[in-house]
Amino acid sequence: MFESRLLTGTLVKLATPLEEDLPVVTSWHQDELFLRFSSEREAVPHSIDSIKSWYLSDERHQILFGIRTLAENQLVGFLEIHVLSWPHRNAEFFIGIAPDAWDRGYGSEALGLAMAFCFRELNLHRLQTKVFSYNERALHVFNKLGFTLEGTFREFLRRNGKWFNMVLLSMLAREWRARTST
Numbered sequence: 080m081f082e083s084r085l086l087t088g089t090l091v092k093l094a095t096p097l098e099e100d101l102p103v104v105t106s107w108h109q110d111e112l113f114l115r116f117s118s119e120r121e122a123v124p125h126s127i128d129s130i131k132s133w134y135l136s137d138e139r140h141q142i143l144f145g146i147r148t149l150a151e152n153q154l155v156g157f158l159e160i161h162v163l164s165w166p167h168r169n170a171e172f173f174i175g176i177a178p179d180a181w182d183r184g185y186g187s188e189a190l191g192l193a194m195a196f197c198f199r200e201l202n203l204h205r206l207q208t209k210v211f212s213y214n215e216r217a218l219h220v221f222n223k224l225g226f227t228l229e230g231t232f233r234e235f236l237r238r239n240g241k242w243f244n245m246v247l248l249s250m251l252a253r254e255w256r257a258r259t260s261t
Contacts, residue, residue, distance in 0.1 A: 085196060086144070088188040093144035093158060093196070096134050100145055100154050105130045107177050115238060116214055117175050146176070146189045155180035158193050160201075168204035170197060174217075187220050194224070195259075198252045205251050211236065212244040225258045226250050 086093040107113045108125035134143065134157070146156035156176035163169045172193060176186045197203045208226070210217045226248040234242035 085200060086192055087149070088192050089149070090183070090188045091146050091148055091155070091185050091192070093189060093192050094147045096143050096145045096157070098135060101127055101131055101134060103154050104134055104157065107175065110178060112178050113175070116211070116217075144193070146185060148185070155185050156189065158189055160193065160197060162201075168202065169207070170201070170203050170205070171207045171209075172197070173208065181216065187223065190220065190224055194250070194255055198255050203252065205249060207247060207249040209245050209247055212246060213238070218246070221248050224250070225254060227254070
């Protein structure tokens with residue numbers, strides 16, 4: 080059956096990144112907590128120019144969505160899809176949710192929409208993501224959505240004097256179809 084609401088859920092929608100989003104997105108990249116959950120790089124604030132070149136990029140192998148609430152049309156995060164290989168139909172994605180929007184279901188719904196987009200619209204075969212072992216919130220969401228643990232990058236990053244793993248999770252199109260019955 081044809082679904083006309085591919086990018087819209089009940090809480091959020093995946094939307095085009097807009098230039099007027101830049102101050103909000105830049106503020107997230109000034110927040111130490113956000114930076115420590117979103118990147119293995121050192122938690123150094125990003126300039127608006129560096130955010131602009133990434134957020135408004137038109138790179139062929141990257142699809143970037145803003146995550147907006149349906150109720151207020153408020154930007155609460157972003158979702159990146161990086162196509163690793165078109166011939167082999169593999170992609171990796173990353174989601175960033177503003178800390179003040181955590182625990183409201185926005186990330187779970189946005190990831191569900193992104194998975195449907197990847198498997199239905201882009202005809203991808205495999206999705207993967209990497210999550211830091213201390214990011215229990217993200218691990219819970221990916222587990223709930225049916226992702227499989229593929230491997231562990233042991234002691235991949237060091238935070239506050241302690242080593243943490245990074246885990247690789249994936250889902251195949253047939254696994255997603257079995258879960259969604261589509």
